[in-house]
Amino acid sequence: MKIYNTLTRRKEEFVPIKEGEALIYICGPTVYNYIHIGNARPMVVFDTLRRYLEYRGYKVKYVQNFTDVDDKIINRAKELGEGALEVSERYIKEYFDDADALGVKRASVHPKVSDHIPDIISFVQTLIDKGYAYEADGDVYFSTRKFPEYGKLSGQNIDDLEAGARIAIGEVKKDPLDFALWKAQKEDSEIAWDSPWGKGRPGWHIECSAMSRKHLGNTIDIHAGGEDLQFPHHENEIAQSECCNGVTFANYWMHNGFITVDKEKMSKSKGNFFTVRDIRKQYSGPEIRFFLLQGQYRGPIDFSPEHMEQARAGLERILNCASDIAFMEKNGAEGPMTDEEAAAAGGFDRYRQAFIEAMDDDLNTADAISAVFELVTAINTGLRGGATKAFAAEAKKVLEELTGVLGIALEKDGDGGIPAEVLAKVEERQAARKARDFATADRIRDELAAMGYTIKDTPQGAQVIKNS
Numbered sequence: 001m002k003i004y005n006t007l008t009r010r011k012e013e014f015v016p017i018k019e020g021e022a023l024i025y026i027c028g029p030t031v032y033n034y035i036h037i038g039n040a041r042p043m044v045v046f047d048t049l050r051r052y053l054e055y056r057g058y059k060v061k062y063v064q065n066f067t068d069v070d071d072k073i074i075n076r077a078k079e080l081g082e083g084a085l086e087v088s089e090r091y092i093k094e095y096f097d098d099a100d101a102l103g104v105k106r107a108s109v110h111p112k113v114s115d116h117i118p119d120i121i122s123f124v125q126t127l128i129d130k131g132y133a134y135e136a137d138g139d140v141y142f143s144t145r146k147f148p149e150y151g152k153l154s155g156q157n158i159d160d161l162e163a164g165a166r167i168a169i170g171e172v173k174k175d176p177l178d179f180a181l182w183k184a185q186k187e188d189s190e191i192a193w194d195s196p197w198g199k200g201r202p203g204w205h206i207e208c209s210a211m212s213r214k215h216l217g218n219t220i221d222i223h224a225g226g227e228d229l230q231f232p233h234h235e236n237e238i239a240q241s242e243c244c245n246g247v248t249f250a251n252y253w254m255h256n257g258f259i260t261v262d263k264e265k266m267s268k269s270k271g272n273f274f275t276v277r278d279i280r281k282q283y284s285g286p287e288i289r290f291f292l293l294q295g296q297y298r299g300p301i302d303f304s305p306e307h308m309e310q311a312r313a314g315l316e317r318i319l320n321c322a323s324d325i326a327f328m329e330k331n332g333a334e335g336p337m338t339d340e341e342a343a344a345a346g347g348f349d350r351y352r353q354a355f356i357e358a359m360d361d362d363l364n365t366a367d368a369i370s371a372v373f374e375l376v377t378a379i380n381t382g383l384r385g386g387a388t389k390a391f392a393a394e395a396k397k398v399l400e401e402l403t404g405v406l407g408i409a410l411e412k413d414g415d416g417g418i419p420a421e422v423l424a425k426v427e428e429r430q431a432a433r434k435a436r437d438f439a440t441a442d443r444i445r446d447e448l449a450a451m452g453y454t455i456k457d458t459p460q461g462a463q464v465i466k467n468s
Contacts, residue, residue, distance in 0.1 A: 001052075026062070031092050037266070037288075098276045132243040142179050154235050314373070354367075358370075368402075
């Protein structure tokens with residue numbers, strides 16, 4: 001598999017530290033509100049990366065943190081009159097509600113800042129002891145210029161960065177480029193912990209370095225997150241981690257592109273800011289996930305009603321195929337596949353290989369989905385006019401295999417979940433058709449349509465399809 005490494009700006013063969021294993025750290029959300037569609041993209045993209053590596057036989061340790069100590073959380077807590085950790089715990093639960101809807105698997109570990117204060121303090125102290133950090137009035141800052149490679153991830157020159165750097169009011173750092181590792185408590189109402197430098201809390205960047213080391217070791221295979229995190233967050237992580245540990249922090253850096261809304265950058269000020277929770281009122285979690293995977297992850301993707309409807313239609317095509325397979329598994333002919341079916345099933349591997357080639361090319365989910373659509377076309381052709389149960393089973397196997405990697409659950413399963421009332425009407429309609437009472441049959445068909453179900457008449461019987 002080739003991965004585009006942001007650090008080297010080229011695609012590189014993925015060679016893990018330990019053969020057959022992959023250590024991955026993903027920057028998770030700051031939990032002070034519901035996640036938005038921009039947060040959802042790295043969640044889905046890198047969940048798919050994990051699924052694909054597992055599909056290819058890797059043992060993956062996948063760590064995704066929660067930032068539960070932060071200025072935004074403290075401010076939100078003040079607004080609500082609650083404790084900061086109370087607010088963050090509530091929105092962690094809300095995160096999982098959205099993540100589950102999007103088909104995002106639980107990480108191997110979901111570390112929280114508040115649970116790793118001793119690890120963070122130890123990390124900061126090591127940087128001080130090594131001369132890379134200093135304390136000033138209870139704050140601790142990293143001496144950026146002491147890391148000569150600063151800027152190597154984002155491609156920024158330190159002199160250019162200096163021109164735009166400023167020291168904020170209340171800061172006493174020695175250099176405008178220095179960044180906070182530990183922040184002294186400013187008000188009694190702020191959440192704080194005891195430390196060698198007085199009461200305070202971690203800076204933003206230090207948390208990921210400390211938690212990554214705690215759960216994955218000094219050097220990891222892949223560090224990933226949104227494009228907006230390249231600078232300063234990931235740049236600062238590299239500096240402090242490599243100075244503290246004395247080794248390379250991450251061998252591969254992956255960053256997903258931005259989401260625009262009707263081709264404009266999403267922002268609250270423009271009024272085009274959408275939470276996943278709000279989008280779920282109109283579109284299902286699988287539809288949102290499918291939308292997020294339709295573009296190559298490094299490029300921008302535009303969120304709009306038109307593009308969401310396209311995603312809905314695309315997913316519906318796959319789910320309808322799964323429904324047809326399930327129906328034929330139940331009602332198809334017994335016995336072995338026909339020669340024609342065996343030849344068609346033998347061709348399924350062509351689509352599997354096209355899927356793998358796409359995913360091996362820097363997680364190209366757009367082309368992988370195209371391979372799935374080609375498979376669906378081949379399956380639909382094989383099912384048309386009836387098929388054996390054996391052919392349906394083989395079709396189901398390969399379709400589930402590929403869609404499973406993409407995190408798409410094939411929920412349309414024939415009569416599964418169809419209410420008894422609906423099935424009774426289907427039987428009544430079948431009896432009317434047998435009696436050639438087509439007026440009654442048509443009336444029942446219309447009643448079923450109003451209830452949200454379509455009846456598809458086949459040589460094997462009536463197939464019930466729940467409308468989206």
